[in-house]
Amino acid sequence: MTQLEPSRARMALLALAALLSATAGCRDRDIRSYSIPKEAGDSTVSQPAGPAEAGVASAPATPKWQAPASWQPQPATGMRLASFKVSDADGATAEVSIVNFGGTGGDELANINRWRGQLKLGPVEADALPAQVTTVPTSSGDYSLADLTAEQAPDGKAPARILGAWLRRGGKVWFFKMMGPAGLVGSQKEAFVAFLGTLNFGGEDSGKPGALAGRAAGTQANTNDLPRSKAAAPDLAALPQGPALPGGGSLKAAEGSLLLWHAPGPWVVKPATSMRKGSYGLGPDGAVDLSVTAFPGDVGGPLANVNRWLGQVGLPPVDEASMGDFTSHMQANGLTFFVVDTGSKDAAHPQRIVAGVVFWQGNSWFFKMTGPSELVAKEKPGFLEFLQTVHAP
């Protein structure tokens, strides 16, 4: 080996190397200023110029609608895209508001219970949801509609009533709400439903902004054409965004015709496999396993699935008549879940399965929670809330 004496050139070499390492990672973070020609469609502001005229199309950047002429437009404030005041001959007034939000906007149960809270009504459980929500099909999509009336006020005043409708479209949730005296709101119900039918989104699912950013309809394609450093970087506007659920969980999304859901923050995300679309560990040390799988067709139907799960927890099969003892149905975001809750009687190692099955676009989706009975019982409420977050893309 040849050892050379240090020379100025070599010292300079070392200095250069040190400089290179020292400057690594430095990025320019200066304030920039520049002038650009005005661009069309790039300056939607949060304060529309004024309320839309009754009976005419609404302001740009929102879907178009045809409001009844008797609804008096009010200034759009804050988060509201539009407001209307509705009056009757007795001077009673009701208010109609239109807002939209990115993400899922909360699940069905949360929406219903929020409105129930505004009417001083107690919250309902998920089981009661089907009775609270009806579907209003329109050319823009199927609206969920709730019609809630407060209890009779002790002072003899008319009880308040809420007609609340919402539509998930293009990664946003659009809320339409009428609130006022029960009699007036009741007389306007037909007009309200007709109003929903006039909503025209003009095919602009994601291009036009609402008040808050939403999840754009679309798919980030897989491609082998990307530089490595950013191959998996998300398309900011096309990616799903966290819905309005606390806990810092992540909205799980996938390409194509996959359902979306929101897993609570405390759940441990386990790697998905070719079979599992989603996989989570719940409870202490993730002892409770939650899997999300999808299979074509009905996979034998409800009874076959129930009996398969019964077998997994060491119970004998049942017939169709006695299946109802541990199954129920649940509505979430336009999906109807078949919910099964069954557990073994084995005192030494009691196991329990709570599962929700939904048939969607030709596939059966299984959301199945398995584990020790005691732990599964603790996780069940969270699991049912989780099912409420499942929705179509």
Add this chain to the structure above:
Amino acid sequence: MRPNVMTSIGKALLGFFNSLKLTVALLILSILLIFAATLDQVHLGVWGVQEKYFRSFFIFTQIRGTGLSLPIFPGGYLLGALLLPNLLVAHFCRFRLSWRKSGIWMTHLGLILLLVGQGLSGILQRDNQMRIDVGQTRRYTESFRETELALIDVTDPDHDRVVAIPMARLEGKDPIRHAFLPFAIRPVAYYPNAQLRPRAQMPSPLPSLATAGLGPDVAVEPTPITYKADDTNFPTAYIEILGKDGSLGTFLVSTMIVERQVLTYEGRTWHMILRPERDYLPFSLTLLKFTHDIYPGTDIPKDFASTIRLRSDDARDDREIRIFMNNPLRYGGRAFYQAGYANNDRTSVLQVVSNPSWQVPYLSCALIALGLAVEFGIHLFGFFRRRPTGESSKLAASP
């Protein structure tokens, strides 16, 4: 005395960097780093892993309950910064410049270029995207990760004057001033990620810090920063606008708010919005057509392509180009890759990479290949020269 000290320091440094043991140690550490980063990709995603493991000098871990972070492993920048002088010093100390060693020289030079190129890419490369609808014309790209507070003077009927403040500046507390801004901006609160919800929908929202714009009606719910590839952070901040005579109000800005908020001051109208950092181009792209083919019976994309019209500001270029998989458009120092699509195939998503040093890896690889070929050729040539000729072989074989 001083020259002796310098000489001994120089000798010590040369001895340190000349060590093959250092090379082996650095390579082992690099392997471990890549292994750990690959495993951690499950939790952090590609971007998070790059930031934590490779674009850092040290990997830190937090001691539970103390809030203290301790470096536990060298990061990619540190390993690269040590490998480069190690390679340089070892090379210059061990090899003399001669024709016989020219292959080794070229190979090492290629390796050094590769390291330098990677360092330059880390510093200079910008990855942006362009979302463009069919029929739409765009003349800017947007950053994937970086955000900026744009204050836009829209008073002029023809042009907008934009002052773009990097989000990082809002993390501080000092008022931000700029020659083109008639007011100052005082950062009040900053959240690297937050969910925004209407206050009316929250059972007991915290009091809003905002006094103007949309903010008073919005509840801010700070959430942990996410590094997952399929998740998005929504940077959010409260900023107070300070005029000459005092506060003009505190506004809430967030990438979740996609509409501009309006401020009128001294007869001029300003729009403000927190948005992905924009890079304006000296040319425009118009999406003429987007095609998306899938494999029959599946949702798997087979081919997707954007036909665009490129028009440069100086009118030198006005042409149609088809961008499709593995065929990016390289123009104006940027490469436009077909990256995705959205909105029922009406929106094309192009990934735009700007890297002045993009040719360095190609040059490095060519140099390494040439160096190896030369080295092999020299040995082969020497082998044939030393090999006995046919006649002498026969003579040697004869009794």
